[in-house]
Amino acid sequence: MKAIKKIGLLAVFLMALLVVTACGNSDSKDSNKSNDTKSSQQFKGQTMNVVATSDAYQPLFDKFSKKTGAKVKVLSMSSGEVLARMKADKSKPMADLWFGGGLDAFMQAKTDGQLEKYQSSSVKKIDSQYRDKDGYWLSKGLTVGGFVVNKKVLKEKNLPVPKTWADLADSKYKGEIIMSDPAVSGTMYAIVKGIIDQKGEKAGWEYWNKVNDNISFYGKRGKDPQEKTASGEFGIGIIPVDKMAFDSAKQNNLTVVYPKDGIPWVPEGVAVFKNAPGKKIAEAFIDFMLEPKNMKELAKLDGKDTDQIIMPGVKGLDLGLNKKDLIKENLSTFGSDRKAVLNKWSDMVGDK
Template sequence: MKNASLRHSAAVAASLCALACAFTSTTANAQQKTSLSVYTALETDAMRLYKEAFEKANPDIEVRWVRDSTGIVTARLLAEKANPQADVVAGLAASSLELLKQEGMLQAYEPKGFATLNAGYSDTARPPSWVGMDVWAATICFNRVEAQKLGLPKPETWKDLTKPVYKGRISMPHPASSGTGYLDVTAWLQMWGESDGWKFMDALHQNVAQYVHSGSKPCQQAATGEFPIGISFEFRAHQVRKAGAPVDLIFPKEGLGWDVEATGIMKTTKKPAEARRFADWMASREANQIHANWWAVVAYPGVAKKLDGIPDDYEQRFARNDFNWSAKNRARILAEWSSRYESKVAGR
């Protein structure tokens, strides 16, 4: 009996030791995970897929997203310049990242596989301070059912939207809070010149019912019929159309404002090795295959798929876009826009 008792005690001790070792190992692995703070304006639909795929490929790193709309993230990063909290910025507009670059806040880094990417969608400097992921462009969401009820013709151009028939029927994103709103404004100013660009926006303002704080919301409003016309972008337009909303996608003939979702590493990160691994992965074919779930144009050639409602010559419709100019003139443009149109901002 004594020997049996000893054997039982030894077995229990061994089991406890195994459990303790396993717990210690698990705790050690958890402690070894590096938390990477990533500021983003990515659509919430996409964030989970990026996090899961990156962490599967890099199990020792945990992505901690800090998300808001483009303008809010940009303002927060600039406000934190003296004490930066982000390690990486991903899924933010290239026009915003170019501004951060001009402020000396980004670390130049060429990720692995960069030579494979379409260079036209990344910083022109070498090494680049920001690297493109995908492109998004202006799209008008037009609810054909509501429009028919109201007797509204289908617009084909930006300038069509200034016709009196559309008075009070249009919603548009606020350019200070929405990257989509800002790409619209800067595209109009670059396409027509500043004098004619502001004249167009003055006329458009007469027909705008509301400026909202999201690039997605105008298309969602068009989908529900709140306003039959929403100036938005193709990701959300494609999504609401796919969900069955009676929305037509219109790509105005004069040209489309566009921007690039991109990745950049903060110069002040205390985790440079992990930040570079994140940048490497975001430039990979695997990441670009995730981009292609929603975007008709991605940085990795040959990965994008045909999306319903997006024309084959989509890229050829992009207007001229100088990111450097958009970044340098951001404060001036937003101040002028606000002085003219702030009265119709949602919630004011």
């Protein structure tokens, strides 16, 4: 009888132990869950100010906000405008994160001491040519240059659709070509510099002098060539080629051309501004951006072909781009040559 009582007491003790252990595990899980939630909302109540080339990236910023709790405010601005603003007031960072724009501007900003160094643990996945060796900037993808053609305008003037950059130097296209000012548009600077790299200094400038003779107006916004060609003001617009260009072409009966004699390109930069108040949030966003699933979403928002993506294993769209057609360029001089190229360009075009 005593043995039975002992067994009964032992059973009760074991049951109680199981209940306590279960509660403890439950508390631990709840605690971990609470910690995870806290960790994922680490920037709740804080704001990250971003300078971006467009507002197309809002869905990615919204996703980051949901994960971290940070509010994101975006100011749309071209890379040339960013450099001008920084030059005007070097004492105050204009934002926390610089997102998009030609790499030449980021190289110049690094030289001017306007960027903060940051090396994400994921950055080594990106080819070394697409990131600063000192950690001041990295690329989010490639922009490629080409042109869009208004077939109706050219047909009315009995002009053929140009297929190459060389075609644009033909005097028969005088007054039919528009491009944006390369001092304003990083993509246009990349196109100018890419052609010079391809042809060599002397032949490159001889080429651009001939094209300049055919251009009566330089856009003050990056969107001008696409919009003004679509409206019929010009027959040919020099543009960044992406899904948006193809969509616009479809809507407006235009033709997008990847030039057969080579495609200029430039990596688009991402960086943290020097002394940015939201530095930690900007760094966290770079880590977030480099996650493969977010790089894939970014490629979609950017409307990029797979051959424009710099993260290995991430696929984009099929826009007919062939990476073999990209011009061989010297990225190391994109920033250092910028001022000299733009000064010479300004002298060439005058008041256009």
